[in-house]
Amino acid sequence: MLLVDDHALVRGGLRAVLDTTDDCQVVGEAATGEEAVERALTLRPDVVVMDLSMPGAGGVAATAALRTDLPSARVLVLTTFADDARVRAALAAGATGYLLKDATPDDVVRAVRATARDEVPIDPRVARSLLPATGTDADPVPSGPVLPPREREVLVRLARGLSNRQIASELGIAERTVKVHVGSVFRRLQVADRTTAALWARDHGY
Incomplete structure (x- = not known):
């Protein structure tokens, strides 16, 4: 996997956690969105762990570029931001999962594994952003196709x-x-x- 974060300390911490697992291998690191795309095209990782806030092209733009240029790579966002706008922008850009940086090491490992399986690991605190906003306490009425x-x-x-x-x-x-x-x-x-x-x-x- 490729670790993308503008803080070397964060990248080092992630590498220390992930390199101790038998089924995870860190193949490279990047500090900017542009570098992330460049390195991913060279290293072709299965999973990219992506920060959102970085100098230059941020994580959302880098995720969109990766999904276009290297669709086989799955992106797991790891960030401090849990607001609705960033969550939806990252997922719309093609991120597979979304995790907050105060997650435990075990949570990070599980999320990376789930991302590699093309599942959708979403931090429970972030999942609320995927729920419909309503102006009342009443449950929203689903629209669209009727599902069993x-x-x-x-x-x-x-x-x-x-x-x-x-x-x-x-x-x-x-x-x-x-x-x-x-x-x-x-x-x-x-x-x-x-x-x-x-x-x-x-x-x-x-």
Whole structure:
């Protein structure tokens, strides 16, 4: 993976955590968005851990460029910002996951692994940004295609950033069953990935 942050101390801390795991290998580092794109095209990492606030091109612009120039690379945002605008901008640019910098080392490792599996690890505090804003205490009425009850349950949890395994645990069903439901949700919503499905859920009252 490639670590992108303008603070060498942060990059060093992340490397110390990730290099101790058997299935994670840091292949390089970058301090700016431009450098991140350049190094990624050379190193071709599976996962890019991306800060948002950096000199020059920020993390959102770098993420968008990476998704265009190196679509095989998945981006995990690791930042201090949890506001709705930045969360939505990063996900819209193509970020797979979104984590806050006060996450524990174990949380970071789990998020990196989930990102590599093309799941959508979203910090629970950030997940609120994907929920619809309402002016009352009443529950919003979902719009769009009508989903069967079980698929609605799966979509809601997918929008929270849960993995198939976590959804299966919460719903008390097999992980392979969750995979089938996720595929059906994608077809009904006409989306191709979990991030787009999560954004669709946010925009349609789920």
